[in-house]
Amino acid sequence: MLWSNVLLTPASSLYAYKWEIVGFRAAWVSVTQLPLIYCLSCKINVISLITGISYERLNWLHRWVARTLFLTVIVHWSFFFQEWTIAEFVDFELQMMPMVKYGFGAWGVIGWMVLSSFGLFRRAGYEFFVFQHLASAGILLWLLHIHVPSYAAYNIWLAIGFVAFDRVSRLVWITGRNLHLFARAKNIFVRGKFHLGYMARISPLPAGYVGVAIDDIDFSWKPGQHIYISIPSIGFVEFHPFTIANEPKNISNGGTRSINLYIKAHSGFTGRLQRKAQRSTAEKPLRVFISGPWGLPPSVEAFETVILIGTSSGASFTVPIFQSLARKPFCVRRIYFHWIIRDPQQVTWFSEAIQSAISEACSQGVEVLVSLHITGSIEPDASRIDAPDTAPLAAGGGKKCMCCKRDSDSSTHIMVGPSKTDEEKQTLQEEVTSPDRSDTTSATSTSTERCLCSHTEVTVTAAGRPTFDSLIRKPVEGAHGETAILGCGGRGFSADLRSYVTRLSDERAVHKGTGAQGLFLFTETFGW
DSSP states (O other): OTTTTOOOOTTSTTHHHHHHHHHHHHHHHHHHHHHHHHHHTOSSOHHHHHHOOOGGGGHHHHHHHHHHHHHHHHHHHHHHHHHHHHHTOHHHHHHHOTHHHHHHHHHHHHHHHHHHTSHHHHHHOHHHHHHHHHHHHHHHHHHHHHHSOGGGTHHHHHHHHHHHHHHHHHHHHHHHHHTTHHHHHTTOOOSSSOOSSEEEEEEEEGGGEEEEEEEEEOSOOOTTOEEEEEOTTTSTTOOEEEEOOSOOOOOTTSOOEEEEEEEEOOSTHHHHHHHHHHHOSSOOOEEEEEEEEEOOOOOOTTOSEEEEEEEGGGHHHHHHHHHHHHHSOTTOOEEEEEEEESSGGGHHHHHHHHHHHHHHHHHTTOEEEEEEEEOSOOOTTOEEEEOOSSOOBOTTTOSBOGGGOOOTTOOOEEEEOSOOOHHHHHHHHHHHHOTTOOSOOOBOSEEEEEOTTSSEEEEEEOSSSOOHHHHHHHHHHHOSSOEEEEEEEOHHHHHHHHHHHHHHHHHHTTTTTSOOOOEEEEEEESOO
16 A cells, blocks of 8 residues: 555656655554554553453554554655655755654654563563553653644544543542442442551462462452552552452352462562562561452353363463353353462362362263373372362262262362372272272372262373373363363463464364364463
């Protein structure tokens, strides 16, 4: 479009002018992209309100539109500059039109913002990145306001309007949330007459993690959503996003809710948080300010099979969804829950939640497979998962499975221990599946507890990181309906998962007349 009907032939009498035509077109393409870039940078934006797509799912588009803008701006100034060079009045142009200098300044700011936004620089110092990015965005608008002609200035004001709408809306929301105005309007319990923000307890966890428990929560959220928290005693006016690791508790009959967060310590805010937790001799509450909840996690209740895969603290995303599906499965008939961890002690984070979800799913007649994959070295008896005391229901009839009936004070434990011979494994399997056994049993590096006539299975493996093919292919091929695959992990994990599901879909020729059931994929990634 930029070069449409423009032939740059030096013999033409309009040769220099035609360079200006392309440069002028590039200017319009560039300035009209500006409102879109600023709109996509906002947490509360028009696109999210219309489409229902959460702001973090649009962030990649924000970055790529900005990179496109950087390239079109290069076309804009370079073609104008070539015209001035041909006409031999570069110095005169710069003296006569000071706005040109502001244009070059704006291009430099855009280049800096694009360069510093690459993941390498963001991860090197996230707090500094956020500060300089916001400052650069403000400087860019000021430079463009001077550079852009008055007949195109509406694009600048539209960008300012998007940012103002977002900031004012978030300020109102954060103020109402932390002054508990929304809760009081709904007559929800609030401890005391007045308190600012919320109180949180922090504790150090193995493998470089920090646990944060925020008490007396007076709002609800959806499984898979995240919040931004600010702890003034650790980082003043710093808000950082973390996924809520538990399902909201029903407080209609009194009581309070709490939010649990499991945070991997790095540099910056999370590093200071970990050092604070390690120094604390007692669980002294810290004042916390909350923004959110944010995010629009997918609704997967309409799928027949759901596969949940999380690595390490990625279970903060998958466990609440598992609990929600187990409580209200709707169309879901099979749930496969996989948790890949390095340290066996991490199992204790969600052991109660997983047991509760298994019991709920059994009572709903849902087939469940829970697999814990331990990739690090383990000690004997280092990790234990208690199987639920409630006997699962038989798959067909809706009555309790009598062969799995246990005494009320008995339970079966799945443990990871040293390797055993095949004969010991067989003996162990008989012990684990025995309905009358109430003592703790020790398992091999791969141990399984399965009710004799139910469809509930708990497996603990210590054979390294599993392949996606071993986790996904069999459930997909055995599904009678469509399958939803939800994963949460690092960037490499998410990229590999997307690639594998794409290959599997192509291999099965989904939606291409083969009759293969459809696949749905949703991934959450650590970081931004």
